[in-house]
Amino acid sequence: MENNLESDWNRLLYKISEDFNVDADLNGTLLLIGIQERGIGFKEEYSKDDKMDHINLATCMLLSRWNYYEKTGYDENNWPIFKKNKMVPPFSKEKEEQLLKSSIVEYFKKNEYLETQHTK
Template sequence: MRVKLVFPFDKKYMEFEDLDLNKDWKRLMYFFIRTTGKKPTTNTLLFLIGVNELGKGKKTFSKEEKQDLMHIATCKLLSLSGYYEWEGLDSDGWPHYKAVKPVPKLSLEEQEDLLKLHMIEYFEEHIHDEREREKTAKNVSHLKPIIKPKPSSETDGQNSLSE
């Protein structure tokens, strides 16, 4: 099944295979309800994305920092549509994006749909990647590294790990 979402700012169809925005959004909400016990708001998800993009882990943020994190998340999400581009980190290690094309004026509903679409995309990628890392870690956790030292004539008394 191919669903076409029409956004007037692109003046063309954005095609997504097997995408039912409402169904996928509900699935994302269900994931967070299962894992946290609460249904997140859009602002909560923006905050989580911002914290993840900042990459400094769990800490307490000031009100201004929380707003900055939500801005980082918005830029990250809009970069998926090509409106923003990663610029780099500032001296404090905070991500910065630059606008590469103007974001068109959208109705509130269109803005929400665009952000929801990219939040689904973002979390599917990051949740999937994390699950794969966990699965790999579980599958290899019982394995012990095998280190075979070189015969003493080849190492001249040196440990093979120091090379």
């Protein structure tokens, strides 16, 4: 399973790098998800605070898949509001990265950006 995740992750990074002409990495993919979930379109430049807000939005969105968070609505600036359902366990950095990568890959597959590889 871990091999499939790494293969899917590498395919995703390559596709994002090619499509957006960037060097894709974990934070970059989180930023893209946050921008997508915010739903107001892409801007050429983001402040450091804007980037962190979008990365945090993406992280909450992805962790909602595991029922750590639940989207409950939107604030006055149309940012999604999340309720914490349970505490995120203190994962090792490697485990946290694996959870995020898995969630990111599934997000892009669900949104039909990354096609599912069928193994024989």
